Amino acid sequence: xxxxxxxxxxxxxxxxxxxxxxxxxxxxxxxxxxxxxxxxxxxxxxxxxxxxxxxxxxxxxxxxxxxxxxxxxxxxxxxxxxxxxxxxxxxxxxxxxxxxxxxxxxxxxxxxxxxxxxxxxxxxxxxxxxxxxxxxxxxxxxxxxxxxxxxxxxxxxxxxxxxxxxxxxxxxxxxxxxxxxxxxxxxxxxxxxxxxxxxxxxxxxxxxxxxxxxxxxx
Amino acid sequence: xxxxxxxxxxxxxxxxxxxxxxxxxxxxxxxxxxxxxxxxxxxxxxxxxxxxxxxxxxxxxxxxxxxxxxxxxxxxxxxxxxxxxxxxxxxxxxxxxxxxxxxxxxxxxxxxxxxxxxxxxxxxxxxxxxxxxxxxxxxxxxxxxxxxxxxxxxxxxxxxxxxxxxxxxxxxxxxxxxxxxxxxxx
Numbered sequence: 001x002x003x004x005x006x007x008x009x010x011x012x013x014x015x016x017x018x019x020x021x022x023x024x025x026x027x028x029x030x031x032x033x034x035x036x037x038x039x040x041x042x043x044x045x046x047x048x049x050x051x052x053x054x055x056x057x058x059x060x061x062x063x064x065x066x067x068x069x070x071x072x073x074x075x076x077x078x079x080x081x082x083x084x085x086x087x088x089x090x091x092x093x094x095x096x097x098x099x100x101x102x103x104x105x106x107x108x109x110x111x112x113x114x115x116x117x118x119x120x121x122x123x124x125x126x127x128x129x130x131x132x133x134x135x136x137x138x139x140x141x142x143x144x145x146x147x148x149x150x151x152x153x154x155x156x157x158x159x160x161x162x163x164x165x166x167x168x169x170x171x172x173x174x175x176x177x178x179x180x181x182x183x184x185x186x187x188x189x190x191x192x193x194x195x196x197x198x199x200x201x202x203x204x205x206x207x208x209x210x211x212x213x214x215x216x217x218x
Numbered sequence: 219x220x221x222x223x224x225x226x227x228x229x230x231x232x233x234x235x236x237x238x239x240x241x242x243x244x245x246x247x248x249x250x251x252x253x254x255x256x257x258x259x260x261x262x263x264x265x266x267x268x269x270x271x272x273x274x275x276x277x278x279x280x281x282x283x284x285x286x287x288x289x290x291x292x293x294x295x296x297x298x299x300x301x302x303x304x305x306x307x308x309x310x311x312x313x314x315x316x317x318x319x320x321x322x323x324x325x326x327x328x329x330x331x332x333x334x335x336x337x338x339x340x341x342x343x344x345x346x347x348x349x350x351x352x353x354x355x356x357x358x359x360x361x362x363x364x365x366x367x368x369x370x371x372x373x374x375x376x377x378x379x380x381x382x383x384x385x386x387x388x389x390x391x392x393x394x395x396x397x398x399x400x401x402x403x404x
Contacts, residue, residue: 048315048337052240052269052281068307075302086383149287149301151294158295217256217383 074148081145088138093213095131096206102127107199111192128179135172139165157215164212171205239401241362243268246397248284253388259296261289268397270364278318278333278354280364282397285311303380304342313340316350327358335366344375352395360401367394 060068106120142165153159178198185191249262268282286306291297300306316337324331335350352366370391372379379386 048317050271050279050281050315052271052279053267053283053313071307072305075305079302090383147298149298149306151298154292154294156293156295158293 071148074146078145078148081141085138085141085145088134088141089213092131092134092138093209095127095134096202096209099124099127099131100202100206103199103202107195111195128176132172132176135169139169160215161212164208164215168205168208168212171201171208175201175205237404238274239272241270241272241399241401243282244398244400246363246395246399248282248396249394250289251392251394253390254382255385256382259291259293259387261291261297261300263288263290266397268364268399270362270399272321272323276319276321276323278321278335279315280317280335280337281313281315282395283311283313299380303377309341309343314338314348315340316348318352321354324356327356329356330354331356339370341370342375342377346370346374350395362399362401364395364397364399367392369393 102120102124105114106124108114109118109120110116175198178194178201182191182194182198185194243266245264246266246268247262247264248266249260252259252261263284265288266282266284268280270281271279273279286304287297287301287310289297289300291300314337316335318333318335321331321333331354333352333354335352337348337350338345339348348368348370350366350368352364355363355365357363370393372387372389372391379389381387
């Protein structure tokens, strides 16, 4: 009896559509000849009027709305500050390069057979002070820009940029100090030593700034 | 009497064959690719909510949702910049709803079926129509993988394109989808 039931169940899976069609045929009136009309197939549902995931949008409370507004304001401020950070950063990089070139000319004029005319001294000092001021402004903007969307620490391009600019900051401070020191040793035998140290710190600063810029952009 | 008994056995099984089937997401990724003049950026989200419903006439309805702060490009600053651009606090998720018609579901497994989806994407509070060609890979009747992709216009969703060194990213945002789905038990 159980076997017969199982066999019937297995057959029904295969024969269900055929059986349904046969059942329909036997219901049709025998005397009248009518053409059977199969119902028109249901048009496929193309509408997006379905909800499989539920509404995830949380209702915004007054406190949450205020927080969102605060974040918006911080984002606007951040974007503005970083725009200036980029613009002044490029200007600082160019200025530092020009300072290095004029500084090298000054060094060659003083110790490289240039006759120590002193004609590059004032331009070098002017460029150096302007670049140092720009560097300070750029660094301040970068450090003080708000971070409304905090992300976990990663060793990524931004971190490398910050490391390189930290080296550049140390180099900038060193070369400003060494520059004043070298200038104060005019006529002394050790002036050339301080000038060389000032030159090296200048190149290190420019190199670090270049690395800091390149890692962020590319 | 025997005929009635047989009918009682036949019709429940016939009814089961006509039921819609629902699949839920169990893993998978959604990723975006953004191009800047100086570099490319790919962000991947592994926290995707997805559900699909297969209707008897071969219609497949799919809905998927991913939180914008779940996308990780490997660069924290760029991820933060992305959240700023899409106003992640106000519009925390990107959603997709699509329908494919006339999909011939496989009888043998494993199998792969192509489907063309039409629907919409909701991003940054803006809804835009979207289409996607996808491959539905069935390892068995209860498991499927949806692999597909499409391209969006950032500005079409009211998003200001981010820039770096005063150069904006391309407007084109390429989306890739790889969703693993499991059939829900009835």
